[in-house]
Amino acid sequence: MSRSLLKHWWRASPQTLRLLFCAGLCLLRARKRFQDAAGGEPLFVCGAFCNASGLAQGARLYAEACRQQGRQAHLVDITGVVCMPRDLEPAEPLLTVADAAAMRGPGTVIIHANPPQFQLALCALGKEFLRDKRVVGYWVWELEAFPPVWKHALAYVDAVEVPSVFVADALRRCTRKPVTARPHAVPAPRRRKSRYAADGVLRCLYVFDAGSSWERKNPQAALDAFVRAFKPGEAELTFKISNEGADPERFARFQAACVATPGVRILTGSLAPEAMEELYLRHDVYLSLHRSEGFGLTILEALRHGLHVVATGWSGNMDFMTGEMAHAVPCALTPVRMRSGPYKGCGARWAEPDVEAATEILRELHQELTAANA
Template sequence: MSTEAPRLHPLHRAWQMLPARSRRLWLARGSAWLAPKPARVPPPGASGVVVGGEIDRASGLGESARLMAAALHALGVPGGAIEAGPGVRAGRALSDWPDRSALVLHVNAPVLPAALLGLGRRALRGRRVIGFWAWELPTVPEHWRPALPLVHEVWAPSRFTADALRTLGLDHVRVVPHPVAVSPPAPSALDRQAFGLDPEALVVLCAFSLASSFERKNPLASIEAFRAAFGDRPDRVLVLKAGHGEHYPADLARLRDAVGEARNIRLETRTLPAADMHALTRCSDMVLSLHRSEGFGLVPAEAMLLGKPVLATDWSATTEFLDESCGVPIGYRLVPARDPRGVFEAPGAVWADADIGAAAQALRALADAPERRTAIGQAARHAAQVRLGTAGLEAALAAIGVPVPGLAT
């Protein structure tokens, strides 16, 4: 049997020799040219909303779509939710969708053309098409630009993301924060014993998905700050909840190396149902997020709704709902954004490096002040309920002419 590698076509070899940034741009342009396009002028109103996205996938954009679908149901807005994304064919018949319903696609610009190809031209007929886009840097790569003619407008989960999208020249971006408070976390009955945690220890939780960029989530900073604050104290425990580790073995290895022999740092890599994940948060005393950037920040938002004090880098989208009145913002310095995977990069983009010393000091102060932790947690819950409701979504619906009957009882 021959073991010789298959020969690549000369054009394929030439394509591979192009810089990754150039390949992304040409792919985006080509797919946008092939994709079906909505009518140039959007319909004046809509009778409801269909939410499209990774409805059945454990991802940030998937959760984004689910949260919006739940909020629309709570508001009594007709519509539904469908799977949409690269390689996904519309699973529901068009007759099942409300007439003239707006189509809100929680699919980022680079893969939006592929999602539209899956939906087909008929799905766009007579509909206002809206892209719900999330991004975590203050500027946006050029390969997002070809998708602009494929949507009538864009919604973003934060002012931070909306400002970034405007660097593309967009003037039709609405800020629609995720309505997390409408579907607050519902923890399961699991307690500390179920997670193998000492009931008397102070537990700090750092939860993140490795699929969302190791460098951006910056878990090594949380390990460094925790060690600076508590050393090897057995009554102080850091739980690192790392999602999707099976797909990123090199990143998981970096985490294991950083943890080393520390007995007071737990690396939790199991895939937990959402209710059990919320139970783990409830079992914690505080949540630590020394991220370099967030386009929204679901983990801090959900922790706040569970009444937990959150320590988070005081930059990007989390600052829009977490401040000194309801959390512990951590200082930072801005540095050039460098992502080894090449995903979170854009010309001139920066992100934040949290102040490790300040984070360690804040951890020690909160660890020794249970009453302060309780007060911050209560303020956090109230702030999240007020700031992360349906107001932004209702305003966006009114702007496109969708009647909002009111909250369901």
């Protein structure tokens, strides 16, 4: 079955059928974990290393952090196994799933994939590989409640690592297995911004993956705040959108709205790390009026690059949104009412950011930063 057909089938299937599929697959190819295994070396870091998503970047950061700690890690590419596009060239040699599956004996396996992709990766590695190894799921979720397929996956891990206290607190309500908040180890960039709005124009940026729920990423709120805050010529807003084909109709409508708004542009596709650094440094403010984030990787990257950050004051990004460069936008928690997608029927809340408050923050930043250049 092709990747697109599999995704379509999964989205169209009821939760009971999805659970039956995962349960049957794991019964054949995986092992339930009843006691926390000892683990140890070698370490297998499994991730979609040929993909540009935030979850894949988290796997790369995790692997690099292991090296910095002096730990030897085998990097196992699961891009194809978890049905993600190959849109990056790997920076180093990687093991295939077949290569790793042949490596028997003790060890620790860290799988950077959310359920149900986690179950797919687990089953591709197979029972014999998993025997005598400690299995850790590195999961990123964005809400306070988890769908059934996530709870099913808990039977197949010895422990779970997550990037934020927000996610850890939510997951601990579902399991007694060890849950550890292990933030993404974002390195200090080579360069950091020091001048802002030098020509009197405040440049804003929002980077997001359209496949990570358009409703959750909420780019329309950022556009609305920008339009309310500035007169034409006072500011610019760039949306860097990857995986725009995940929701082509929504993207087309949003693109039309951006084209009709002076000072707004859209960039698409994947960028190499050096190009991403240049993108951050060309802007002054990072504007993310999301409804929820499991961590908020691009928010932290923007802060590290010296940008002012205007972001919704709730969920995973609040672990690190401190200091004078971080501007938390007030919000109200509301029920998630999605008719389709991963959050359907989960009974959770997320944030509705106060667009008018974000507007005032942007105006104040424009006044402050342009005055500093006078």
